Amino acid sequence: MPRLLALLALLCCGPLLAGERLTYPLHSSEDDPEAYVVELLRLALDKSGAGHQLVPSRLAMAQSRAQQSLEQNDNSVQLMWTMTTKEREQILLPIRIPIYKGLIGWRVALVREEDRHWLKSVRSLADLKPMRIGQRSDWPDTAILRSNGLQVVTSQSYPSLFRMLDAGRFDLFPREVVVAWDEQARANQQGLQLAVDEHVVLHYPTAFYFFTSRARADLAADIERGLERMIADGSFEQLFDSHHGATIRKAQLDKRQVIELHNPDLPELTPFAREELWYQPAAPQ
Structure with missing residues (x-):
């Protein structure tokens, strides 16, 4: 009897421990230009403790199609990442931690x-x-x-x-x-x-966020919890630098002519007050 009860417990708890199978929109059918974001999301989901599994959509999906899927909550995809806009923050649920630090x-x-x-x-x-x-x-x-x-x-x-x-x-x-x-x-x-x-x-001031359906506040909370834990333990910064540090240094932003553009679609709740979330280029030499 104890063995039977233990087996039943495992069968009942297994799906909860396994988490949810999350599909994200594949950016391109060719080489994935956003491997960093996928790795960041996988690590954040691991850190969240929710146990979700991450898979790409079977075919490449345009941003507009992914946004429509999330807006309708049709389960084609459960999340996406894209630049924030006023409209997107009204119809989708943003996790306001800039993936690329601005x-x-x-x-x-x-x-x-x-x-x-x-x-x-x-x-x-x-x-x-x-x-x-x-x-x-x-x-x-x-x-x-x-x-x-x-x-x-x-x-x-x-x-x-x-x-x-x-x-x-x-x-x-x-x-x-x-x-x-x-x-x-x-x-x-x-x-x-x-x-x-x-x-x-x-x-121009903007941010790239993870977004979920507004019906999936639970999933948004899982992603946010994982990202905040990565920020706190330094693994976010470590991953960012390992993927982009050399490229940023190569870009030599401090030696370029900066052309400032206005972003009329910047949402008011963009978290500029949290300085640790943003990359600050060096002042011109």
Whole structure:
């Protein structure tokens, strides 16, 4: 009888201990450009103690489709990560810990190899206005850039943007500091002749968050608990530096011309008061 009771207890408690199978939207059917975020999320879920298991969606999913899934709580995906906007924070549930420590708003430009010094003379936003900028149609950056008077050429496909730049369909493709060189390397492996500009950095205040459905406050609390534990024990900073430290140093933000952009879609509850959550570039030398 004791053995039978023990077996029944294991059978009853097993699913609770195993946690939930969580599906996140696969960014691209090609190489995953956001391996850091997946690792951060896995560690946060481990630290939360909830025992959730993380898997990608079977097919690549556009941000707009993932957002719709979460808004409807249809269980195609249980979470996503993306740049915050006022609308997204109204219809989804944000975990307000910036995944990239705010560096998502520091953008260096991919350009064609023959144009690698084209931006050397840029000193102001006005100098950028004659140039055509590439973006995906459902990225919040598109609206931010346009609201600052810049010309934006869009595509619904992330991989096609690199080919469009190479073909001269637009002039520059601003990318997050933390991914620009990896993206350039992948593009060059595919035969595209692209370079990372060394002269200019665009900056606008924003944050990249994990989001869940508003019906899943329990899951949002699990993710937030895990992230806060990582911040407290230093593992968040350690993971961030291991993935991005060398790239940030390579970017030399303090030696670039900073072009400040206004972000009209920045939510009021962005936690700028928590200084430990944000990366602060060194002051210009």
